[in-house]
Amino acid sequence: xxxxxxxxxxxxxxxxxxxxxxxxxxxxxxxxxxxxxxxxxxxxxxxxxxxxxxxxxxxxxxxxxxxxxxxxxxxxxxxxxxxxxxxxxxxxxxxxxxxxxxxxxxxxxxxxxxxxxxxxxxxxxxxxxxxxxxxxxxxxxxxxxxxxxxxxxxxxxxxxxxxxxxxxxxxxxxxxxxxxxxxxxxxxxxxxxxxxxxxxxxxxxxxxxxxxxxxxxxxxxxxxxxxxxxxxxxxxxxxxxxxxxxxxxxxxxxxxxxxxxxxxxxxxxxxxxxxxxxxxxxxxxxxxxxxxxxxxxxxxxxxxxxxxxxxxxxxxxxxxxxxxxxxxxxxxxxxxxxxxx
Amino acid sequence: xxxxxxxxxxxxxxxxxxxxxxxxxxxxxxxxxxxxxxxxxxxxxxxxxxxxxxxxxxxxxxxxxxxxxxxxxxxxxxxxxxxxxxxxxxxxxxxxxxxxxxxxxxxxxxxxxxxxxxxxxxxxxxxxxxxxxxxxxxxxxxxxxxxxxxxxxxxxxxxxxxxxxxxxxxxxxxxxxxxxxxxxxxxxxxxxxxxxxxxxxxxxxxxxxxxxxxxxxxxxxxxxxxxxxxxxxxxxxxxxxxxxxxxxxxxxxxxxxxxxxxxxxxxxxxxxxxxxxxxxxxxxxxxxxxxxxxxxxxxxxxxxxxxxxxxxxxxxxxxxxxxxxxxxxxxxxxxxxxxxx
Numbered sequence: 001x002x003x004x005x006x007x008x009x010x011x012x013x014x015x016x017x018x019x020x021x022x023x024x025x026x027x028x029x030x031x032x033x034x035x036x037x038x039x040x041x042x043x044x045x046x047x048x049x050x051x052x053x054x055x056x057x058x059x060x061x062x063x064x065x066x067x068x069x070x071x072x073x074x075x076x077x078x079x080x081x082x083x084x085x086x087x088x089x090x091x092x093x094x095x096x097x098x099x100x101x102x103x104x105x106x107x108x109x110x111x112x113x114x115x116x117x118x119x120x121x122x123x124x125x126x127x128x129x130x131x132x133x134x135x136x137x138x139x140x141x142x143x144x145x146x147x148x149x150x151x152x153x154x155x156x157x158x159x160x161x162x163x164x165x166x167x168x169x170x171x172x173x174x175x176x177x178x179x180x181x182x183x184x185x186x187x188x189x190x191x192x193x194x195x196x197x198x199x200x201x202x203x204x205x206x207x208x209x210x211x212x213x214x215x216x217x218x219x220x221x222x223x224x225x226x227x228x229x230x231x232x233x234x235x236x237x238x239x240x241x242x243x244x245x246x247x248x249x250x251x252x253x254x255x256x257x258x259x260x261x262x263x264x265x266x267x268x269x270x271x272x273x274x275x276x277x278x279x280x281x282x283x284x285x286x287x288x289x290x291x292x293x294x295x296x297x298x299x300x301x302x303x304x305x306x307x308x309x310x311x312x313x314x315x316x317x318x319x320x321x322x323x324x325x326x327x328x329x330x331x332x333x334x335x336x337x338x339x340x341x
Numbered sequence: 342x343x344x345x346x347x348x349x350x351x352x353x354x355x356x357x358x359x360x361x362x363x364x365x366x367x368x369x370x371x372x373x374x375x376x377x378x379x380x381x382x383x384x385x386x387x388x389x390x391x392x393x394x395x396x397x398x399x400x401x402x403x404x405x406x407x408x409x410x411x412x413x414x415x416x417x418x419x420x421x422x423x424x425x426x427x428x429x430x431x432x433x434x435x436x437x438x439x440x441x442x443x444x445x446x447x448x449x450x451x452x453x454x455x456x457x458x459x460x461x462x463x464x465x466x467x468x469x470x471x472x473x474x475x476x477x478x479x480x481x482x483x484x485x486x487x488x489x490x491x492x493x494x495x496x497x498x499x500x501x502x503x504x505x506x507x508x509x510x511x512x513x514x515x516x517x518x519x520x521x522x523x524x525x526x527x528x529x530x531x532x533x534x535x536x537x538x539x540x541x542x543x544x545x546x547x548x549x550x551x552x553x554x555x556x557x558x559x560x561x562x563x564x565x566x567x568x569x570x571x572x573x574x575x576x577x578x579x580x581x582x583x584x585x586x587x588x589x590x591x592x593x594x595x596x597x598x599x600x601x602x603x604x605x606x607x608x609x610x611x612x613x614x615x616x617x618x619x620x621x622x623x624x625x626x627x628x629x630x631x632x633x634x635x636x637x638x639x640x641x642x643x644x645x646x647x648x649x650x651x652x653x654x655x656x657x658x659x660x661x662x663x664x665x666x667x668x669x670x671x672x673x674x675x676x677x678x679x680x681x682x
Contacts (some may be wrong), residue, residue: 014396034393052582053382054373055355084425084552087571107570111571118568208396211425211575219672227459230428230452235576236550241393 041206041320086213090115380663382547429553431456
């Protein structure tokens with residue numbers, strides 16, 4: 001149905017249990033490079049029991065929205081919606097527009113097309129922004145997953161203007177913008193046009209399990225999304241962790257530098273194995289090779305999970321190892337593969 | 342708009358920050374009796390960092406659904422949807438039925454009417470199940486909040502049959518059924534009729550902050566709800582805690598006994614102060630008094646928050662204190678009030 005859906009037949013990234021079933025003989029612990037999640041998690045403090053026991057109040061929610069507005073560069077906290085991950089927002093954002101023609105700039109994260117279809121839209125995939133002529137909802141991931149493709153900010157703003165003139169909406173998934181070129185973000189423009197920007201908390205901060213994400217939009221759109229989520233959508237621990245992490249500028253700066261350095265290290269390992277790197281962000285790299293399926297299985301039997309794309313059988317996506325021993329495992333397994341080819 | 346909405350003008354229960362603004366002179370710590378949440382939380386183990394760092398996999402979600410099916414008496418895990426709290430499910434459940442007439446059996450939890458309206462329904466409030474004749478969506482809380490009213494299981498099943506015959510749906514919010522008469526639950530019947538049963542995890546287990554709740558329904562309805570939520574709606578910590586707690590039969594048995602005993606103790610304090618107890622469950626009591634507003638303020642200045650209902654100005658709802666010193670504070674404050682009247 002959606003030819004570029006990377007989630008068509010394989011499990012989602014990060015599903016180690018499925019990987020263990022597929023590679024039952026692999027050494028443990030499994031090394032998961034199938035996601036684009038920072039392996040160096042934001043350090044967690046001891047969490048007071050009250051965060052687990054009590055309903056999260058209105059004040060922690062307000063604090064998280066204010067911290068997100070500041071960190072992402074949204075005009076104000078009234079332009080922010082906090083959610084248990086951006087995933088759950090996808091159908092709600094798509095439903096902000098009356099059912100019609102939705103265009104997803106592809107290939108990209110497969111859930112966008114699924115969510116737009118759930119919201120009643122006829123979904124097409126388009127190769128570039130120019131092809132969005134008939135759509136009232138356009139969804140673009142910037143930088144894109146899995147190829148790291150960047151979209152021009154002015155082109156996006158012009159598209160948003162055209163969409164707005166026909167009652168439409170531009171959705172920009174900036175899940176990897178924390179490690180992208182900051183000036184490419186549309187977070188600061190959401191008050192000017194019918195634009196929803198999605199920001200993931202868990203990927204950059206390495207805390208995907210707590211489920212926290214944000215939509216940035218004009219207050220009238222933000223209020224509609226917040227009404228759908230209700231007053232306690234985000235857990236108490238997630239709100240507390242989010243406020244602390246999103247106001248920790250020093251950690252964020254250091255994490256960006258570290259991830260950039262480590263991606264260079266990953267690039268060297270991939271290049272040494274003769275792989276062609278076709279794109280990525282500082283949280284993952286995409287390679288193209290005729291031996292993709294073989295390499296996927298080789299790594300799997302070595303206890304290393306990377307990401308395949310059924311619609312693009314020559315692609316593999318590599319996330320970053322964390323610990324030194326993980327880097328060593330990857331390097332050894334890649335060298336062994338290269339020596340056999 | 343909704344005359345019986347308890348949330349019309351006051352903050353939701355549990356918002357201590359708002360209480361502190363209202364009663365700035367009150368002694369700390371504030372004692373929150375404004376919710377129906379078990380003050381004796383399920384004991385938390387040390388949570389592995391991976392639960393926070395990694396995306397929750399498919400296996401923990403499947404385990405939580407299986408544990409919920411077993412604990413609540415649903416026919417199977419395929420009849421279970423796990424969500425970050427039942428609150429976020431309300432508009433999604435209401436949207437399972439084409440927009441039409443929705444009837445909420447009232448007075449009850451105010452979010453039901455709001456969610457049904459969000460889903461496009463014309464919402465009316467009805468006093469009893471018999472008045473639901475024209476509706477395609479009927480929402481009833483059993484046992485009801487705040488008065489503890491119980492609805493007859495056979496009457497609910499007959500209503501579900503009538504609703505189903507006109508393409509409708511019965512929603513039964515069993516948020517307090519863990520401490521209710523177990524045989525009144527419709528959890529075991531969801532495979533037979535167009536019924537959605539909502540079960541809250543956080544109230545009975547005293548862990549409202551982690552955001553976990555369930556919908557029980559026929560698999561075709563459960564699948565529609567799960568598709569809206571997407572693959573990672575519930576956090577890793579919530580899934581892990583949920584599996585452990587929902588399979589801990591000994592704790593559940595003891596908690597039910599303890600809550601029943603403690604409600605008796607609460608009843609004595611309320612009765613000693615000359616208050617008329619008009620209903621409740623083992624997690625809260627509802628009293629009626631002409632001095633409700635005065636008592637609310639008296640307790641507030643003593644650092645004790647109870648729940649008011651703007652549409653029912655003679656009602657106050659009391660949750661359970663936890664620690665001995667909390668019981669003492671309540672007893673002293675109530676005695677002081679009684680002595681002045």
